[in-house]
Amino acid sequence: MALNKTSRKETEVKIALAGNPNSGKTTLFNELTGSRQHVGNWPGVTVEKKTGHAFYKEYALEVIDLPGTYSLGAYSEDEVVARDFLTAGQYDLVLDIINSANLERNLYFTIQLLEMGVDLVAVLNMADEAEKKGIKINKHKLSQMLGAPVVETVASKGRGIENLLAETIKNRDLTEPALEINYGAEIEDLITEIAKLFMEYDFTNQVNHRWAAVKLIEHDPEAVKLLEREVGSSKAKKIKSLIAERELKAKDDFDNIIIDKKYELINKIITESVKAPAAGQEPENMSDKIDAVVTNKYLGIPIFLVVMWAIFKFTFTLGDPLIGYIETLFEVIGGWAGGLLTGLGASPLVASFITDGIIGGVGSVLVFIPNIFLLFLAIGILEDSGYMSRAAYIMDKVMSKLGLHGKSFIPMVIGFGCNVPGIMATRTLENKRDRIISILINPLMSCSARLPVYVVFAGALFPNHGSTVVFSLYLLGIIMAVVMSGVFNKLLFKGERSHFVMELPPYRFPTAKGVFIHMWEKTGAFLKKAGTIIFSVVVLIWVLANLPLGVEYASANSFIGHFGRFVAPIFKPLGFGSWQAASSLVFGILAKEVVVGTLGVVYAAGETGLRTVLATQFTPLAAYSFMAMVLLYTPCIASLGAIKSETQSWKWTLVTAGYLFVLAWVVAFIIYQGGMLLGLGA
Template sequence: MSIAIALAGNPNAGKTTLFNELTGARQHVGNYPGVTVEKKQGTCVSEVGTFEIIDLPGTYSLTAYSLEEVVARDYLVNEKPAMIVNIVDASNLERNLYLSVQFMEMGIPVCLALNMMDVAQKRGIEINADRLSELLGVPVVPMVARTGKGKKELLAQVAKAIDKPAAPLLISYGQDIDKTLDEMEKIIRENNFLTDRYPPRWVALKYLENDNQILELGADCSKETAGKLIEIGEKVGRHMSATLDTHPEGMIADQRYGFINSILKQNVVRFAYDRNRLQRSDQIDKVLTNRFLGPLLMVGVLAALFQFTFTYSALPVEWIEGLFGWISGVADAILPDGLLKSMIVSGIIDGVGGVMGFVPLIMFMFLGISFIEDSGYLARMAFMLDRVFRIFGLHGSSVMAFIVSGGIAGGCAVPGVMAARTLKSPKERLATLLTVPFMNCGAKLPVYALLVAAFFPKSQTTVMVILTMISWIGALLVAKLLRSTVIRGESTPFVMELPPYRLPTLKGLWIHTWERTWQYMKKAGTVILGISILLWTMMTFPGLDDKTTAQFESRRTAIIDSVQAEILKEIDTADKDAELSPEARKVKDALAGIDGRKSLTRLENSFAGRIGKALEKISYLAGFDWRTNIALLGGFAAKEVVVSTLGTAYSLGDVDSGSTESLGQRLAKAPGWGPVTAFALMIFTIFYSPCFVTVACIAKETGSWKWAAFSVGFNTALAFALSVLAYQVGSLIVN
């Protein structure tokens, strides 16, 4: 039987690194019940026992200001894990212990994982872990999570302390508050007010801190008792305001930090040299976050990321494309002609294969992004971009939502929309979640990769950097438009912690890369497969009527009847790649041409073809033909479908029905396609409607389908206008 252990700590304290080190590949990701906050859970098998590890959202406190804090606290209260392993950044001990103190006040068993001891030592910080453990009364284990140092000692301490009960920590908050807490605690005990879930003194503290969640729970439990507690809290608040010019929340926070300081001064922390000495991370930041040099270096990092991705993924992508081409050829050869063969070859293999072919590219992209993120540079990018965001009416915290959505390519708009909930200003939050879908998420990457490789093979990195800049500039301009019109309001200040630079571990990079790549692969094998089959159905039925079918058959018959039997026999018996005589080659090409025109006519006559043809009356302005229109319609469900649908459409309507060329090669040879058309399509892909899952998420986060519908309509109209502009201007330049 495994024992539940919760990992908790401040953001950037190394919590995820420790989680990966403890669980390795034995982990899975889901959502907490009823909310969209990510839940990571895994199993740790060790010499001292088997533990179920739950990675709680990173928080700075347990006062319910954000959804992450509510989720973390609710898990601790409702699920009652055997122990909290609190990951503490040893190089920022005072700030990190603030959360530790709150855990101890709840009366939950706590073990402190004193992480990043190597960073602390480099900064000249010496910590007496045994003395800290003695003063706090909890186990304290020094460690370096990224290298695994201290892992065994941590598990041993957890196993040793797991059955020991923990009494709630009592801190003196000054005469006024202590007296009030005693009075409130007495009322809470006498009325059994929330005591089935929380310690009485802790409930009293939350009332003095005006914790909204506890206030709501208290009102549901007993309005009378809740009213008494609120009245007592307001009374002490007025008294403290008049006598000390402060309020209970501020005094409680001050006294907690005072308690922490008193602990640290008792021979716990010693500085080997001047505390104000400029540290290595600060020295690096003087260059990397410089007002002028920093942005240039950031663009250089993006260019290097794309160069790395395209350079090293080219060969694996070619292998997988060749594999699916071979599978398609085998299926075409062994399956009898008919709907089943068409669905398997065109609907499944050419559809899903077109998306799966980009798995190596996605993997290399995620590897690069994971390195940037784990090294600490991603936080610097957010810091630098905050200066720009304020100009466009957005908050600095919006930067992380943009980056998560694919600001450096490869993210997802869904968690990006969710990340906007950390913004306190409703106006900034709304403007953020409406513009994050413009980022180049992982679903758009296959579209870009396909078109860039086919039409810009010699400047792939440059084009990708340009697309990234366009997505950012477009999002910021739209945000400015929204904040100046329908979402007016003042901007709020931004404060962000910059973690120290670290060298990412191979294990951490692999886990992060594999998690994201596997999500992409699962989507290709489930959602994309289903949509590909649905679109194949729409592109196949109702088929040709008897009259049109007879016309094509009569043309085939006329050619066959006019040819000598020996030539027909040569064509039938020859291998696929065998050399034919000039007469036989001419006949075979003529027959293939008739078959191709028949396939194209059938596709045009299908339900999807009719819709695409109808839209072509307008879409020609952007250079999009009816087959492209079908693909873009599929992209409303998921952007990867654009590639799979193009694969299906050009397979069903290919002049050479036996062709095993890659989709990029087919597009490069197709009439109407060229660099200008490809660029216009990429512009449209950047800006048009978010995928359906993101639209649903926007509706949920805003509490209204009105803004979700606005996102679909406004984004698509903007995308079409910009793609028309790109195509028309590009055509003039080229011509």
């Protein structure tokens, strides 16, 4: 399946990494390309294909990292991405990444690729883990039986990468015949007949015809579609009825025979090329011992809550003093810049732009770098350890009451970092209904962009209970997500229950490299956001606060003041009817950090620090109501964009934007008015 080289240089090679989840594809991708893609220890970390470049001698390699998949069956959206890429054949060579310690199941995928006629190099990754288990693989024999080159690597330690590159270049023009498995007389006869019909009907598609016939016998919906497209539906129907007719006569299910024969071959390969300690059930290992506790019927959920609480405690206790320093730093810079600019005879307008606009606005947001940093450090450790899929397991019981299952919980946890990858992570859900509901509720998971809002308000008005207040908001988000998925389940969809199947990968000690990659990437994204969108909006707001010409800066008569006053009545019953709060919420839809940035500008907080101002402008009850509003209301533009592209529907995008605003308003109303009734308004 080598690419047509005529249009490209001889030294350009395009390779794709494919294989089971948790076989180390992304780690290897990072090693090969020097990229810093996020690696995690749960099925579904990579949900889209990623491209990187590697160089070896005079060759330039384009490397594509595909989402992990157990087979070409493609039951979920991320697997479809991988399958479509592999069947389209736009590459020179596939590196099939195999977890050497888990050979049987990984080879099931390898066999499918070979049967399809994919030219591949089998990469026995995690060779060290196999060694530890006493598994000895005869590479030569394995290569012979598969009809494909075999290379050994330990991607996590960077071992075998040079050799892999050399082998890749050596085999870039590999064209091996497709693997043929003997499926027994009944099926073989049928394959021959289908092949004849292919000829007769002029089926000329470039896919391997034997493979296409086998897929048709398996009733693979994609193969059926391909056939209909190529020969028309009436001829396709003839082939389908031929298969149905044979199936009726046969005494065993064709599907079963095909799967059994594949495993038979795999077992033969393993018996002849692998030496392993006596097969059968392994004794309880470390992971099982940990699981016995963390997945316990009674302890599971409390442990999960403690883990969450520990993450926030960690983020705050360590972050708070650092915020203090940075805040002081900005205040000093603000005061110093103000003084300097006035001293230099700069116009008051320029001085105001620097101190109120840039330092008050962008500075108010940048103060929170330590929190963002620590939060992603904690999430990185969580993802790398393997606890993620356990959290999904634990929550299955709760989620299934709502018609979802545990796997839908993973996108929610990812959403704590940022809702955009959270929404994309729903690709791993096999069922369309599960996916839509999971997308609709994902913005309820409190992302890192809301964190600055909480921290500034909690610091200003709840100085002694900061982390408890913030933790309660995260919980409020989870509870609302649970309630709303129940509502959507009742309102929107009936029946069609999906089933829960998910691998629980062995626990791994998080590597410093993996965790730091995650942390840098996210902190970098936060800085970039501060430099682009937050900066632009802050400048816009500063301009609006200075217009019309001659108006007192950020007064009720400025443009932003007029605008805020126009919107404010909506928020009055919620306890924050000031024009400043109202305009910050409106602009906050551009990015949630902008809420803090806007408040910084309109309160001219450049020289005093935002917390000091807020303490005089809000009561604790109003502040809590405001935080609940920021948590729940209309998601940021980036999230809405992700919802649009994942659902391919404006309807769902608008539904999300609308229902969340109403929900936020109602919840904030109950908090504020309820609090007033209870006498908490002081």
